[in-house]
Amino acid sequence: MxxxxxxxxxxxxxxxxxxxxxxxxxxxxxxxxxxxxxxxxxxxxxxxxxxxxxxxxxxxxxxxxxxxxxxxxxxxxxxxxxxxxxxxxxxxxxxxxxxxxxxxxxxxxxxxxxxxxxxxxxxxxxxxxxxxxxxxxxxxxxxxxxxxxxxxxxxxxxxxxxxxxxxxxxxxxxxxxxxxxxxDLKIRFKRLIEPEAGDVDITQQDILVSVGRGIQSEDNLPVLQKLADALGGVLSASRPIVDNKWLPKTRQVGKSGLKVKPKLYLAVGISGAPEHIEGMKDAELIIAVNSDPNAPIFDYAHYGVVGDLFDVVGQLSEKLKG
Amino acid sequence: MNIIVPIKQVTDLVEELEVDASGKDLNREWLKYKINEFDDHALEEALCLKEESGANVMAIALDSADIEKSLYTAAAKGADKLIKVTGDFGEAIPSHVAAKALANVLESLEYDLILTGVQAADDRDGQVAVLLAHYLGLPHVSVVTGVNLQDGKAIVHKEYSGGLMGEFEVDLPGVLGIQAARQTPRYAPVSRVRQAMRSTELEEMPAGDVSVAVGTTVQRMFKPETSDGAQMIEGSAEDVANQILNILSERGLKQ
The missing domain is CATH 3.40.50.620 (HUPs)
Structure with a gap:
């Protein structure tokens, strides 16, 4: 040894x-x-x-x-x-x-x-x-x-x-x-598959509204899309959202998705599993909204809000509109 | 085609976690357990393969608190057979011990494919899928999001970073660590789970010799430091929204 x-x-x-x-x-x-x-x-x-x-x-x-x-x-x-x-x-x-x-x-x-x-x-x-x-x-x-x-x-x-x-x-x-x-191999490499092009490139965006399991249902996506539009940003997501096919793979932030460094990363309903943190912790400004006060995302965010995320998201959209 | 799906339970991470008096493990007194979400995806993929081309799906789990509920839930969703592996495991079962126990039991069973979750929130000493494959001397691929069966082989997609994927052909029998099934894992209503408890046999099999050395000991468990954590914004939803907009304005992020 x-x-x-x-x-x-x-x-x-x-x-x-x-x-x-x-x-x-x-x-x-x-x-x-x-x-x-x-x-x-x-x-x-x-x-x-x-x-x-x-x-x-x-x-x-x-x-x-x-x-x-x-x-x-x-x-x-x-x-x-x-x-x-x-x-x-x-x-x-x-x-x-x-x-x-x-x-x-x-x-x-x-x-x-x-x-x-x-x-x-x-x-x-x-x-x-x-x-x-x-x-x-x-x-x-x-x-x-x-x-x-x-x-x-x-x-x-x-x-x-x-x-x-x-x-x-x-x-x-x-x-x-x-x-x-x-x-004597039991596994053979066949090919490398590159992600489908055509969707927005989340690594090039200044503002990301990123959604996680906390949004509960696909039906709630339009509300968050509205907020992203009002902020002049786009939607990104943590893994469970993409696994559920609510958003395409091109929007996934984290270990098996993309690494992003936007000027604003607004994390909504994202608890902050290590695999996700890996992809976004270098964002310039991270604001996290989550109902769980112990969510690890708050260790990495600059600002945090504990509460009902739909109330906060609704108010934000409303005020940005007016 | 016989597909085996090893499942396990993990603490529900939505719950507040506390360290116990020993300072080395979770305080488990009030903990809620649920099926490891990746194992749920592995089960879903197995059931999709069964629906696609016919297969027997067997769910197997090491004995632990409430595990029978997870096994019967698997049956309610469509698993054909259930096995509970019995032994004196304690509450925090190291991955090496779990994999060895599963390998011992699997040696007496016939199977073509093993699908299990790519990881679990508590596998400090490594991921069970790969450990199990090597105890059994089988090929393995981790972080799999797509499985197709062709001519006695599995064609699988393995996720890398940046949305890239590798495609591999795997000789069977083999072990796949599933990251995500092709569709959202199905839900089994309580009435179906109760029905499964009456109609599905749950076979018990002993774990055998699981004396594998983990080789490391836990010195302490602690919550990650939060000293440089977020500055919290408080107040009504309206107050909070106003404060966020002020922060954005200050940084020139508001259109």
Whole structure:
């Protein structure tokens, strides 16, 4: 076993995702405290350019092969298993993203390593690893301590600064061949599907009126559309609204939707699950209206209103009209 | 086609959550539980597949407070078979233990597809779908929003960020972590749930050996700090609206 910290890099459409730099920044701090090295692990096809961007790491272990050009839960977990088996890092940081979810738990079982998920912080003091997880829809944090020597931590995107993970240094790159086990895959990547164009682009709007489960019914959407119109903005939504098909996928803010930074984000009936916060916390002005005084959204909003959201929305529309 | 849907209950997040005297877990005395919303979507997708091309749908859950209600509700919605996995789990069941218990029971059952929720609000040690798949040595895809069955394989859509999706072909049997079903999960009226309690058999199966090491211990549970939280606007709806409009005016956000 080593004292090293490994960061599993994530990339999509030829770019490293921000979360990769966030993990490199945090990983640097952990590795320094553990007197270990920081190692980036990059899987893909034709990814030399991406290797070079990971200068915060002392070294990048790279499997660059056309067979793994696209993410595949089966091939990627098999590749990572070989890498982690060979190097036995103390801590492995994985993004708690769509891709990372398919990897972290897989590695935990196959390598018999503890996993702490939904991490928003991690520390290494005197060799002891402590991890803070955000659970219960962001309503509770739980601090876990590692009992054994090694662990996997899956980290919620947006938890750390991505600037801390960037560096002009050029890391040493160790090229590794893909494992033989890739010949026997039970999952095949078919294609990447891009979102349908044609709808408004919510990432380009100054004003978003964003609606969540609290609006209760599709029938209440027109009232909120009226408010959005009166403000000169458009409607966006949290995941449950889109899952219910009340608004199209193009309007979804959050982890599996879009990241937005409008001048005004008026969150109506959105409780603020971590997956949603990830997509809107950088808005310039956040005003939240919710009936639950304990809704996590109030931790991120600049202004908050606890009360009947339809009363407030009605009054706002009325006054804007007049 | 046999589809198995593992479900679990989570605390209703609309409720106020408090930390218990140990400082390490929720005060569960007054907590209300409901089916994990993602498991509800997994069940819905299974029932849609059943309606589309015929399948047996079995809902399975680890024994916990009120779990029978969730199982019978699944039957009322259209699940054909119910299994309650019995064992001494305690109240906060780690995901690794839950996945191992499910894997033990599933080893004696015949199935083609396992659909379960992509995540739950309390899975501190990882998501059950992927853990279960690896205990069983099966392929898995998480964050799935579309499932089609073709020639003994599943064609699935996996959501990435920014509205992008990956399409995969998965050999069966396999495990899919469902993010959202193709339609809003159906509702079962109480009368149908009562009827299901009379007409559907609930089989009990022991969990077997679930001694897997979680490897971490909870040191403390606490509410996230709110020191830099929102400045609250109070008053009647009209007062509140006026104050919001003032804030918007100050920032040049009012047309």
């Amino acid at each position: 080593s004292q090293d910290v490994f960061v599993i890099a994530e990339h999509l459409m030829g770019n490293l995702e921000d979360v990769t730099f966030e993990l490199l920044g945090k990983g640097r701090e952990l590795a320094d405290n553990l007197d270990g090295s920081l190692v980036g692990v990059l899987l893909g096809g034709g990814v030399e350019d991406l290797n070079r961007q990971m200068g915060k790491a002392d070294k990048v272990i790279c499997i660059d092969h056309e067979q793994i050009a696209e993410f595949n839960p089966d091939s990627y977990s098999k590749c990572l298993m070989e890498v982690l088996k060979t190097h036995e890092p103390k801590v492995t940081l994985v993004p708690n993203t769509s891709m990372g979810m398919d990897l972290a738990a897989a590695l935990s079982v196959d390598l018999d390593l503890p996993l702490v998920a939904y991490a928003v912080d991690a520390s290494a003091k005197n060799g002891t690893i402590a991890v803070t997880s955000q659970l219960y829809g962001g309503k509770m944090n739980v601090e876990s301590r590692l009992e054994g020597d090694r662990c996997i931590i899956s980290v919620i995107a947006g938890s750390f600064s991505s600037e801390d993970g960037k560096s002009d240094n050029v890391p040493e790159v160790e090229e590794v061949s893909p494992p033989d086990s890739l010949t």
